[in-house]
Amino acid sequence: MEKSKLGWNESFEEKYMLYKDKDFLVARVICSERYKYKLLCNGEILNAEVSGRYRYKSQRHRDYPSVGDWVVVAKFIGETSGVIHGLLERENAFTRKMPVSGGRKIRDGRIIGGTPEEQVLAANVDTVFIVMSVDGNFNISRIERYLTLAYNCGVTPVIILNKVDVTDNIEKYISEVREVAFDVPVHAVSATSDINMDCFNTYMLSGKTVVFFGSSGVGKSTITNYLLGTEGQKTSMISTSNGKGRHTTSTSQMLFHKTGCMIIDTPGLRELQLWCDESAVDKNFRDVVELIEKCKYRDCKHDTEIGCAIKKALESGDLSRNRYESYLDQYGEVNYNSKAKRMAEVQYNKFYTRLDKK
Template sequence: MIIEQYGWNENWQVKWNGIIHNQERAHNKRVPGRITGDFGSKYRVMTEAGETWGELSGKLRHSVTDSGELPAIGDWVALAMQDGGEHAVIHGLLPRQSVISRKVAGNTQAEQIVASNVDTLFLVSALNDDFNVRRMERYLIMAWNSGASPVILLTKADLCPDADTRIAEMERAAPGVPVHAVSALLGDGREELLPYIRSGQTVALTGSSGCGKSTMVNWLSGQTLQLTQDVREGDSRGRHTTTHREMFVLPEGGIIVDTPGMRELQLWEDEGGLDLAFGDISSLAAECRYSDCSHEREEGCAVLAAVFSGQLEEKRLMNFRKTQKELRFQSSKEQRQKRKAVASAGKTSTPRPRKTSWERQLEEY
């Protein structure tokens, strides 16, 4: 299988040519490949010669300064082939076009890459008792921050007697974002997804456990690629069926990435995703009397006026406030950790912009 089927195109070739120029000066032979499976310490990689297993070079492993620089599913990487192509060493990453990331679970202040170089992010929610509009608003922030285009998939439509009501509720919470209700059991809605899975396009699935992501992979591919499990009847919560990130080629030529379900989504840095996900509130805020209005009790607040008139749902505003405070706290915490790291290293000057491990390696050639 050629790498063009995994998304290699002229744009990636141009980036690669610039890197090869530097590598030839050092007499190092490299080949491009895409990470198709992330299994922790090892990666499955697709190259022009076929599929192989790869692991980080020692130099790359020790040059990485944070977890966000490690290879992730969807990355294009530079490889040195070994053992006749049965094994490869990963020496660097090509610059990413999009990065879907979140904060790692717990109190650790670190980034976890969910997938990279994704064109469309399918945000999956089941139309059962696990349906949650407020949670989807958080997923939309992650999607807008990533650079990928968000699309909401409401699965298990056959199990929902009031599907139209819930679809309308989700559309109000995600203005401008496509919302599709589908049923893998009945085969309904697949034709609506065809524009997103055409040849050369990469889509990724994310959502809570039990929302039907693995079922979607099997349904869109027309074969059983991923294991599935039934959700608990009591609360419609699912189990972690998918335990690692994996990429598959669909019959239409598109590429789909399945990811493990999330019990909770802790957001990473905000790069405008909050304002995009809550675009209606941002537009109303422009009409507030005070530019620094917190939308809590100020006079002349257009956002509060919209709540009082019924134009804006109060629960949506509350989720906006909560998420805004969370992102601000996380940003301040990250800045404190950076200043502490600089101080402990005995540096007094302002740190220069951090380079990626790949950029640092190129400077050495």
């Protein structure tokens, strides 16, 4: 498959110049699992790992390739494997704070402890589908979190409410979502009952990359399989059966749609901590920010101050308490993480300065 069909563009061509005099090939990461990668390179699938030098120069999780990334690779002659020597700067990345394993504590409803790090879940994407099912999984504050991360990534989000076949009241769900989503498209579908599935046609365009995010069991893989048709299903989803006959996706994987669109199916996210700038929160909560700007005092704490627009809106019901609390929650979390984020940045710069001197 040609590079241009995989989303390659002039900007990547420019970034590739850095490596042009070397004998490297370019490839797109279609699967990554524990630092082992599957790449699509000139129509061939290669198994690859990063070189020793690459590892030596990389300190953060985000320095390593993720699904959707473009990398430069040296292919072993006559084999379907190679070594990754570089990562082309990303156009965008959907990231979250890496879930902390071990030593985690919850304080004020916030997870603390462990190494604070950013985790790239998918790179170089054109559309982020946020999937939620209209059953017990439905949760507005979770949608608000996904939206903040999508805004941070700078990619158009689209909300998919799946399993409409299990509710008689889809309008209620849609209107709740619309209240927090503004101009973000919202589509109610059923992948198993084939309801409104043609809404995906607008997004499935040649050379574009779309990604599905959402909790486990909301139907991301079922939607992906529907879109790919029987042919796609044969290209083996990487899934593990959990003993109940259900297949839980264990690794993100890029699949290829007949239109030439690339679909990334991801494993369900149990945790979605914010690792982003305040501006992403502000963009998501522009209704709250607009009110804050109307407060009489610049440093209004929205508590007992005279002329507080937030207080007034909460009293009149123009602003719901849940919405305001979501805003405060996210704002607090981003602020809390921003200190760790800055410290990680300092560490990283030190590491790089040392490396440059060598």
